[in-house]
Amino acid sequence: MSVLVEVSDLVKTFGEGDTATRVLRDLSMVLHEGDLAALLGPSGSGKSTLLTILGTLMRPTSGEHRMLGEDMTQASDAALTEFRNRHIGFVFQFHHLLPDFTALENVIFPTAVSAGRETRKARQRGEELLQRVGLEERIHFKATQLSGGQKQRVAIARALMNQPELVLADEPTGNLDRQSAEQVMDLIREINTVEKTTFLISTHDEKIAAACRRQIKVVDGKVESGD
């Protein structure tokens, strides 16, 4: 499998001087195409910071970050925004759907925002994705009319809309009951298997971690195992 993401000697420090806190300490790791990896570690270990940097939402203080062969640390903000739109999807613990929009409108957002309009093709793909996550009956429901599990499935569909190479999920089942959590994980596994989309899932849940093919453990800002 070819390398999708590679970070080496990654350092992230918050604050300056005496109050400076180093969250990532020379962290290095690689993600391959088609990986289904769990990111494990205690609270404060640097998992979320790593996820944020891999998602190009934050820049590291130092170190290298490459994705699809491109140097993410040198790219401009506008270039990173465009790159993120085309190659990275996100699933958050609290789903973060746009409440005034329907399930379908939420799903097609990444495509529509880059195109400047909602195309028929985008709507078709959005409907297919919602069908795939089992929400064909809820396509035109507002986000606020969906249950927690349904919202998270919409969030997964949205993350997949632009067929990204990498999906970063931060505690995607952390806010769901056991049954909904299992449904969401089954869905992620299926997509990973069928579409070879790479998933990096930050979690505290050992069952979720066990469902992944690879476990990366971060302790004190470094990869302790699984690299």
Next chain:
Amino acid sequence: MLYVLKFALRYLASSKLQTGLLVLGVAIGVFVFVFISALIGGLGSYLVDRTVGDIAHVTLEAPKRDATLISGEPNGSAVVFQKATAQREVLRTGDIFLPLIEEMEGVKAASPQIVGNGFVIRGQSRAPVYVTGVEPGKVSAIADIRGKLVSGSDRLTNSSILIGASLASDLGVGVGQIITLQSDRDVERSLMIAGIFSLGVETLDARSAFVSIAAARSLFDLDQGISRIEIKLNDLNSAELFADRIAAATGLEATPWTENNAQLLDGLRAQANSGDLIKAFSLITIVIGVASALLLSTYRRRPEIGIMRAFGASRMFVVSVFVFQGMLVGLIGGVLGAGAGYLVMSPFPVPEEAASGGFPIDVRQGDYLLAIVLTVIGAIIASILPARAAAKVDPVEVIGQ
């Protein structure tokens, strides 16, 4: 539909009460704007119409010749050309210009006149009058004598006269009676009162008399020429430009009405400035209202903005969502306010038809389009601050909330 416009509309529609109140506030501001425009404009038209409606907009006279030093003598004496005091300033060639003037663009009427002073004598009573000799068909060309007749008619012959109501009352005369008019050239004529008018200005009603130009010619011993040409224009606001133009074309002295009514113009200008100030305040209120409402919306939607940014929305997209909201609020509020202003003011009669002491509001002078355009521009400007604040939202900060 533009995707950014869809977002703006959806955000506005999602908070119906807040948007409704915001649009209402903008509409009230625009209503005030158009109302003040119509009121100040109408008041100005009303005042000008009442004050200037019955006077000439431009008066053409012979150039005044002031005393001039012709030459100095070596012994210290000087030869001075003096203004003739026994001779009237006369437009000897006035008749030549008349067809030219009447053909000029913007001229409503031109009235050649012979004017002078005299006395109206009735028995033992003598009253000073200012006599205007006009062409019989042009009695009402400048002042609306016909519309202000209290008795009789405005048909002048060589042996009839029109006098003001106060003068008639002072002399105790009425239509059909004969009075004697003695000019300052000691020429007397007996004339029959054809009509009595009331212009509503005491000095005019007590001291004015109109006779035919032929009668005036004999009264003032003027064999040829005229005293002046009074001109009425379609647009009295163009009087100054027209006066310059006609003075250049004829070489005569042209006096626009504004020259003798500086105080009225000052008053109108001060009134217009006060109106502009009120309109400016209403626009400022709109800008502050829109800015504060959108700023609140920005803070309320921070998590959503963060998500949009995370999924690839550019800063420009976020800015545009809020700028479009401001523009829509300005446009909808502007159209509603201007429309409401028009509907509310329409029943009021226009200043020309307003009753004396009435409410001189002019629905035609509401500046509706200007109000809408300025409101939309103001609302867009007001939305820039919240839009910039929204574009600065850090997705990392808000996604974790």
